[in-house]
Amino acid sequence: MSDQAGPESARDPAEFVARMRELKRRSGLSYRQLEERAAARGEVLARSTIADGLRKDTLPRPDVLGAFVRACGAGPDETVAWLEARDRLAAEPVVTRPAPGPEHETGPEHETGPAATPDPGTPRQPWWRATPRRPALLAAVLVLLLGAGAWVLWPGEESNEVPGTAFDIGWYEIRPARTPELCVTDGRERTGRYADAVAVQLPCAEIEVPRVALRPADEDGSTYIEWHHPEEGRGCLTVLRTGSGTGLLEPRDDCAGMDIPGQFFRFEPVPETPDTYRVHTDGSEECLGILDDEEVAGAEVVETPCADEPAQQFVVVATGETDTVPTPGG
Incomplete structure (x- = not known):
């Protein structure tokens, strides 16, 4: 992946989160610094949520994404691009890519069923699906609304951070x-x-x-x-x-x-x-x-x-x- 790979080129949620990890790497910021930068904007972005989310292959919620990319230094236009790419992937149906062979048909009418787990030892086959581009104006409005600040979590998450006992050194x-x-x-x-x-x-x-x-x-x-x-x-x-x-x-x-x-x-x-x-x-x-x-x-x-x-x-x-x-x- 190029150092400059953007969210619009992500083909699936796993690649999208990989680009988020790359954005963090390029920012040079630690999880603590990202949390602090989000707080300075009036947003609450827990370190544990960021760390846990960047290990997953599932799309973050829009409010998580907006807070994260802004903390990494993204401006309004770049934030809109991230949100639009995220919405595009969220709108795509889950498909299965059967292995080629006489017993498998590979036409679009057969691209249904539960998602297959890619073999980590082989490259993911490229595939794209055209989806309507969401108007930039709507995404920009979303950016402004998300800037108001809220506790942000990955999909299906509740905050599972327990109070920790503080030990003396x-x-x-x-x-x-x-x-x-x-x-x-x-x-x-x-x-x-x-x-x-x-x-x-x-x-x-x-x-x-x-x-x-x-x-x-x-x-x-x-x-x-x-x-x-x-x-x-x-x-x-x-x-x-x-x-x-x-x-x-x-x-x-x-x-x-x-x-x-x-x-x-x-x-x-x-x-x-x-x-x-x-x-x-x-x-x-x-x-x-x-x-x-x-x-x-x-x-x-x-x-x-x-x-x-x-x-x-x-x-x-x-x-x-x-x-x-x-x-x-x-």
Whole structure:
């Protein structure tokens, strides 16, 4: 894709969102900065909503799109172009492209049925469908109306951002609530499908490194989970969302917060259970849990849909160590 690919060339919602990601990249702005720029215009554009939406292949609501592109620096004409392209794609019917062959007809009369999932290993076949161009005047009016400001969400979303407990910077132990003799620490994925260090549960008494620190990531209660190793240095636990390690947590030295959404965590207190939390990932509907609800040493910590289950509850306590947690880059 060209760096200058515009929304009008997007052939489907997935390509449209890809162009939104490219617009953000060209803007050079972080999610936090986009939120702040929207707020300066009287609009409310939550960081978690942006981060979650840009991972999807579904069209945003017009108010989301308008706030987003304006925060990225788009002027009125460019904003209108984005809104018109979005409306064009929203008006198109969902079609299936059957594989060519004698048993498949490829005429337009056969382009019905549920949408097929493209093979990620093959390029998407180009196809276009003519749709009436919406008058620019109507889109411009929409831009002005959206400028009034409102909470903006992706389609079908409700705000799922939970209040996070604000921890002081310091050294902590994170223990699965069902197996308090185990701690979340450095280990290896047991099948060998992912070779690098990941988060697992191991006996606390046997752990020497890494040390675990919590650090506030923003003023709204999000937290970095840091590992500090005498040789490897500082690493922020990061949810892997692609490749062979998908769903696992890996320590990474590029602690970039909302620019790497999988590094933001919110600790939601479990009612009537002191020091016990569900750990949400970056404002999504996912939480940390133990793979397959296992209680054995070595079981991996993974991202999984949030549920009211003991396997997703963790005890978080300060170690009482008084030395200062090293500052980033220090």
